Amino acid sequence: MxxxxxxxxxxxxxxxxxxxxxxxxxxxxxxxxxxxxxxxxxxxxxxxxxxxxxxxxxxxxxxxxxxxxxxxxxxxxxxxxxxxxxxxxxxxxxxxxxxxxxxxxxxxxxxxxxxxxxxxxxxxxxxxxxxxxxxxxxxxxxxxxxxxxxxxxxxxxxxxxxxxxxxxxxxxxxxxxxxxxxxxxxxxxxxxxxxxxxxxxxPLIASLKGKGRMDDFKKMSKSDPDSALFLTDSEEDIRRKIKNAFCPMGIVDGNPVIDIIKYVIFPYYATEIEINRPESHGGPYTIHSFGELESKYLNSEIHPMDLKKALTQILINVILPVSNKLNSD
Missing domain, CATH: 3.40.50.620 (HUPs)
Known part of the structure; x- marks a missing residue:
């Protein structure tokens, strides 16, 4: 079993x-x-x-x-x-x-x-x-x-x-x-x-640019550099791409930021995510599971920019060691 x-x-x-x-x-x-x-x-x-x-x-x-x-x-x-x-x-x-x-x-x-x-x-x-x-x-x-x-x-x-x-x-x-x-x-x-x-x-990960013209799912594509996070990306690339990523408030389907957290981060690289929310909006707090994150995001309790900032730091820690080796070969 x-x-x-x-x-x-x-x-x-x-x-x-x-x-x-x-x-x-x-x-x-x-x-x-x-x-x-x-x-x-x-x-x-x-x-x-x-x-x-x-x-x-x-x-x-x-x-x-x-x-x-x-x-x-x-x-x-x-x-x-x-x-x-x-x-x-x-x-x-x-x-x-x-x-x-x-x-x-x-x-x-x-x-x-x-x-x-x-x-x-x-x-x-x-x-x-x-x-x-x-x-x-x-x-x-x-x-x-x-x-x-x-x-x-x-x-x-x-x-x-x-x-x-x-x-x-x-x-x-x-x-x-x-x-x-x-x-x-x-x-x-x-x-x-x-x-x-x-x-x-x-599972597939949605394009960082979001859905297509016909509202169909679009996956990350190697042929479109701004649609994907590459394992050769620099810290600057990672920050820019996540900052600009499609991440509508309260929507998880077709949301690449949510997809990355759901399919990459929580299963393999983190047991919790720190959301550094401004004190004026309640202060920082910790998310302990994807289920908790999904529920809060669907209820618009997490702002996309706060989520992006949290994900960016995790991705830098995950991707940069691989990127540094690939780019030095």
Whole structure:
């Protein structure tokens, strides 16, 4: 029971929690894939800490640096050298952020060099359909129209499913935006008579700029520097970005300041937050849980600027040690 509690911690969803009960960590494989596409941002800390939790339970964890996938997705102009450099920065950032020993980093280049990978991809393709693949395209931020102009885009979801199978994964970790791929993997696994990977679906952090024009959720993006907190940011960057961050009074949904506290700070880096409220408004006080903070914020008992100031100092303490190492390499 304790294992399932740890596996579920800080996830958006587990598919399925019941299947987790049958896992024996010492004999189980976990996988997460990252598409190198720019500087790593603060959401990486969610994954570093989730991976560490799995390592402590006894799981063998593999991190795939998906350079081929990034090339298919035209990231960094499709320049494989830039993609590999980005992947190396990502690897270092995870290590500098405290990733435990024993986690194995694998490049997609090394996977695709084996003919067995392509044999498995062919089997995967024969157990899916074009319609099903089309439904999975949002995992790479692409539309059906994009894929119709560049057929390689249709291969991407099949590669992601093949990665899961090839690495013999019992658990696949990914953001909520990767759900289509891993549900596809579960469907294909059932048809092929393979074990279905359990999905640990991790939360996304809202863009520092807030929602899009259509009031849709927008996540932090590497392609928009002011939408994200990067692990290479300076103290000045952190202060400026949080000061300017979207943080409407009394609203928690789509609020990036609240998201960072909920998904990064309280689960892993702080058990309480000091709010240095001016004496004229009641003086400083301490928040002891996210539930308490959420309740007070929804009731407009915490001013956004007071919350931003408290978060800024915590983020400086969390990000700067990583940033200093990355920027000195």
């Amino acid at each position: 304790e294992n399932t509690v740890i596996l579920k911690k800080n996830t958006a969803e587990v598919v399925t929690l019941e299947e987790c009960k049958d896992l024996v960590p010492d004999n189980s494989e976990a996988y997460i894939g990252f598409e190198p596409s720019g500087l790593p941002h603060i959401a990486i800390l969610i994954y570093v800490n989730k991976i560490n939790e799995l390592v402590k339970l006894g799981f063998n964890v593999k991190v795939l640096l998906a350079d081929w996938h990034a090339r298919v997705n035209d990231k960094l102009g499709g320049d494989i050298d830039l993609i590999r450099k980005s992947g190396e920065t990502l690897r270092k950032s995870m290590l500098y952020a405290g990733l435990l020993e024993g986690v194995q980093f694998i490049w997609a280049t090394d996977l695709v060099a084996n003919p067995d990978y392509w044999e498995l991809l062919l089997q995967t393709a024969k157990n899916s359909s074009l319609l099903r693949i089309r439904r999975s395209l949002p995992i790479m931020g692409r539309t059906e129209e994009d894929a119709d102009k560049d057929f390689s885009k249709y291969i991407y979801p099949l590669m992601q499913v093949t990665d899961v199978f090839y690495l013999n994964s019992d658990i696949a970790i990914g953001g909520t935006d990767q759900r289509h791929a891993y549900m596809l993997a579960r469907d294909i696994a059932e048809k092929m008579g393979r074990k279905k990977p359990i999905l640990l679906e991790m």
